[in-house]
Amino acid sequence: MSSRLTALTTFCVVAFAVMATLTAAVYASDAVFERQQRRHVDVFSHRALLRADLVTAEAESALRELMSYSDAPCTSEHTQRLRHVEEQYRYIREVATTDGVRLHCSSQRGTIDTALPPPEWTYAQSFTAWHTEVGRPGTERRMLNMRLGNHVVVIDPRFYLDIVPLDDTIELTVLETQDGAVISSWTNTDHALVRAALQRTSGSPYFEGRYYVVERSQRYPIAVVAYEPEERMRRNLSAQLRTMIPPALVLSAIGTWLVLRWRRKLRTPRNAMLQGIRRRQFVAWLQPLVSLESGRCVGAEALVRWKLEDGTIVAPDTFIPMAESLGLAEPITDQVIRSVFEGVGAVLARRRDLHVSLNLAGKDLAGTRVLETLKANLAKYAVHAEQIWFEAIERTLMDTASSAPVLEAFRAAGHRIFIDDFGTGYSSLSYLQDLPVDGIKIDRAFIRSLASGEEMNKIVPHIIEMARSLDLLMVAEGVETEAQAQYLREHGVQFAQGWLYAKAMPADEFLRYLEREAARTRET
Template sequence: MMNRRSIVVMATVAAILAAVIPLLSIAGYARQRAIEVETEHLKTYSGWTLQRAEQNFSQARHVFDTLEQGAWAACSTAHIARMRELTINSQSVDEIGYFVDGQLACTSWGIVQQDIGIGVPSATLVDGYALYLHITPFVTGGAPLLAISRGDYNVLMKHERLVDVLTDTKMTLGLATLDGQLIAMSGKADGALSQALARGLADGHDQNLMYASAENTHFRAFAITDRSAAFDRMDQELLLLIPLGAGMSVILIGLVVWISRQHLSPQGALQLAIKRKAFVTHYQPIIELATGQCAGAEALVRWRQPDGSFVPPDMFIPLAERTGLIEPLTDLVIQRVVDDLASMLRREPSMHVAINIAACDMQSGRFLPVLSRALRGAGVAPTQVWLEATESGFMDVNAARATIDQARQAGHAIAIDDFGTGYSSLSLLQTLPLDALKIDKSFVDAIGTQAATSIVVPHIISMAHGLRFRIVAEGVETAAQEAYLREAGVQFVQGWLYSKALPLEAFLAFYKARNQRRTAPPPDTEATGLTPPPASPSAG
């Protein structure tokens, strides 16, 4: 938290900036807005130019399709008549040519006697069409035309037809092949700029001109206009924006004053922290008693403050649950865990990580698609992720069962956390298809003492064995507790006897060091909990 002096200083500076910046920046905003609007305007016309080019291209395609479907005697009277008919009926096509062995045999105007080869195309389009950018018509002569060729035919059309788009302001439209060859322009423009736009997509402006471009599978189009076109709009906008800027200054000053008098609410602070992803996950190692090796970890979220300290989870988790912020927080934790441990989990298929799920999420199952996408994207097996929920998460049995069924079908193991501290009953455990039970630290602390709760532990363990649950004991701090739990058949333990919750790098080092002592083959799937066991008969 900032001290009072810092808040006063920052509020004063903010108030000054709030008064000055809107008025100083409004002209800049109007200028930028004018540029953006005109760029979008040019981009729209680039798109329309592409549409116009494709319309002409479609007419050429229709000619090819029609002629190729006919069974013509080459250059017969009927063949030439059909080519002439298609030429006359097309708004785009000026002439059609038919080639035999690469030589022009006839056109829509008659048989050709001279030797005229098809030549080398200027460009080849993705779907087998060839472009010849400058072809002089054999019969009519005149200015060079654009030729589009497919198979034994080509069609000639005027270049300007491809950029024949009616504009609402003065601009130059251009069309090029995707490899940068300029096909047509609707007017004159800077030659270097036109060539640059033909070679690649660009939106922008220089001291004199503005330009934008677009492309499709065949062509690249661009539009160029004088820069003054953009700023013609700016003067009109300034008449509206300057009073608006003054009003914004007043509002911002009032807002700064109001904020400076308020303490950021805990909910607001938490919401901002989630947005800024100001959370890290620490990992408390889970030890397999049978081997002494680290089988995985429980992911524990920590709220990191700007000064490097951490807010305890018991201060913000209940707040998150009350305010509905637990959902984005859960999503953030899932992504953190996957980002942190994906590579380790892929290398160590016997390793698992446990993620705590809030009661509301366990009831709704909302988090499951989020988790599935994260794991699938990282290549992590769902069997390596356990899901833990406290007893309150299972109170609505029907809703919880639906979530559990989906999770277990995906491959996740489900554990009931802090067992014995809430309202669980044997009938609840028998009803739900759970996989594991975690003994709360308060019961582990009572092992070997005369406390009244000391007699609860053997009953919990016996019940869990009867239901074929795997058992994890939390808060193990002494060797005597470890020995008792091992003798009782508890499979997994965690606690300060082994390690506190560790930052990522420290946990990875712990895991490596602990498991270097491995002398036996990895335990089987049932022991490690990589896949949920079959539901017991009582679990339905």
């Protein structure tokens, strides 16, 4: 065989091997990509159905609660009842009263006289529903109205699909199953396609030009239809191979593999935190607060923890600075408040001598939004406002002109305000008397110094004397020894927390802690 023929044969074999490898790699990458797309469709259709069931169930609960009202409609008492229901339920945006022909009064607009539009569809057990347009011309929004008996609740349809996808690989729609009326959908969804998918008798995912999933509710006549957009469907394999040039074959195969690997592993901190918020992974742990005089637990400080799906607990020092920089501190605060009431709301209602302290982040001190979040929980669990204390970190209070009115609003609502980590800021002595606060928390660094030498010990007496002169309550953090507790008790500090008494713990462990303390008290 001549050298020329050998070279040609070798080239053909290598070229065939390269092309075969590249074809397999591109085909495999497309298959993996398609399966990933379909997993997104499956996952988000299921999440959307859970959300749709949740929103519909809340509307039903609100309407059934209103059915119990039998007094005269549109009175002051009735209007207050409508507003209470609106505030109590998360997804309700307005509540109205009707005689079946016209709307007569509303929680938002007071007395009205508006004709009742014909229903778009009817649920079982006399539920009817229709859409209306609200807002100024050019900025209208569609709102969903649901009626049972003499009351109507209004819901923003966007709540039905209030989930965040990882990318733009799916389209979602929520429909009414009897007539195929669209309740809510994402912007680019093709309504004709989703109605056709709904009419299929099979409930299994199927492929018909693109991948479809139909999720039907077991509780309500609603369904979620999800599909992959046409521009994201499987790419033409032969066309891709024809456009590739030989020098880029291997590089393209490696690049495809790396890109797919990178996409699967890509999880930005913001996405991870948003996912944690959606899944309510931010929970409150409680560290007991003890009266130094009696030695009994009188409350607890709520400390946020991030509980991952695998059970790993992330400490706040790791994620709180990131949450504040990403503007996500407020929803985390809301989850902590909800977690506190779900965990210990019942025991707070039974024991009025107990309280829980909540920490205020920087943005929480920009206004009174937290009070609005807290209001519904106080009413739901029958907890008194004075049982919820707030702690503001000293360094966030430097601007007393803006901080003082906000703190005053919290106190006016019945809550006590403490300055956390006191003594670690810059101007404690100069601005403390200008702030409307009830007490201070002596930072653990100063408590630790009680056993570190005579020179450092001079700081704590100075802080205590200053607080006493201003008639402020005192909480000592980081108490770890009985000697520290005895010193603080003798110098008039009222409360303490630290490992001498207990570490921070989940709510169920805190309840057992209270039970053990109560048992010891009965024995003595």
